[in-house]
Amino acid sequence: MRVLVKPAQYLALAAYIVFLGFPLLWLVSASFKSSAELNSLTVNLIPQDWRWENFSEALERQGLVRSAANSIVVALVSTALVILIALPAAYALARFRGLLRTVGTGWILVSQVFPVILIILPLFLILRTIGLTDSLVGLTLVHATYTLPFALWMLQGYVTAIPTELEEAGAMDGAGRTRVLREIVFPLLMPGIVATAMFSFVSSWNEFFFALVLLQSPDNYTLPITLKMFIGGEGKVALGPLAAGSVLAAIPSIVFFSFMQKKLTGGLLSGAVKG
Template sequence: MKKTISFSKIAIHGLIIVYIIFLLFPLLWVVASSFKPTQEIYSGSPTIFPQQISFDHYLSVINGQQIFRSMWNSFVVGVVSTLIVVLIAVPSAYAMVRYQSKVNNAILGWILVSQIFPVILVMIPLYVLLRYIGLTDSLTGLTLIYVVWSLPFVLWIMHGYVKSIPMELEEAAVLDGATRTQVIFKVLMPLLLPAIGASALFAFISAWNEFFFALVLMKSPALATLQVELARYTGMEGQARTGPLAAASVIATLPSIVLFIFMRKWLTKGLVSGALKG
């Protein structure tokens, strides 16, 4: 009996590893390419692991101003839109949970319904509107769009978290003589921190990864976001571009992967504490 158990365990590990090979191979291949000297990439029969390590492609990305600048644009738009989203969503979620009213159902209902509509339907009139107020081809306009775009989901998460905080906590603080502001900053904020962290990461990654809005709105090369710049770079793919493109892809993916691993920690922490309270 014992033998079959250990056999099935090995089979499980084996199957998981097959999945992991499929899921990681494309990334590994590109990471390897990013370190291969150009002549090795085009040698006709390149090996999986580089035979010779070269940092040329990374240097050319860092020295080539375009990609670096687009990365900076993406970073700024991501950080600013995240800050605004969190600043708007936290008090709103609080208001929705603590004062029940019809407005809540309207907002929550809209969050769900708006998911069915393809972005093209929103994008067309938004483009016209932004053009009218002079915010196409502007990082401000793009930031604004990203705020509106990630707001529903962030509001949804925050709403769920605020709901899980018992009202009694606040009431006790008020009885102890705490003011409204003190209740919010001393009682609620510390409890909401994991949720705020998770939704901030979500908002940042959505902005960092977004492509469609940026493609439509940003026309001047100097204002391109990272995703738009990389897509443009792929389009012009001539011979010697594989290496630098691989290096740029690796640099562009790293922040997202790091944040995801953090976010997972935060999300599970939030989920576990929520489950314990419930």
């Protein structure tokens, strides 16, 4: 009985690896296939002939480069905004007790269950009134706003982890408040800021719904929207370039997450609800 446990565990692990990994493998394989092969009934994991052209075609034909540039700009600017705005607030939430903290935490939790569908209708009307629909500026603001709660929550966790004694010691040495923050708190917070920034970047890079409703000119589309439009209706779908574009679109997120993989040990989320 005992002898069978390990093999059974490995069998289960293998099943998980196939379930999680095979779709990715298939997407990569499809990104090298010709349209004739993808539009046939033959099924091969290894493409019959490797079509690297899918990648160049994806980049040339469908405005993918422009959308990728739009996505990068929106993600970078919204990330910068989020960090700038969240950092002071996170510090305040972590260091000061009282009503503010309760309200802040409560709002962060509520934001997790926000019904975006109810918000998007008036948001569309409001942004239209101030001329920010079909605008990357508008989308950037929206992304920043909706990433803010979680970024705030992450950051205040990192602030809390810095012992206040360090700050107090700095203050006793005669350092001014700004100096304490700049020279003691900020360096210690750096890893947390990087992690929060990455989370914020990936959230914006992946975001679909707001972009779908708020952006209207193909010139302004972000990458997810362009990929969706790529799928097409009744007409001919360039499946190979579509797969190639999808692979390219997934790379930044996967790189960031692999980078952060090691940090995924604590249970911030569970902590959020427990606390």
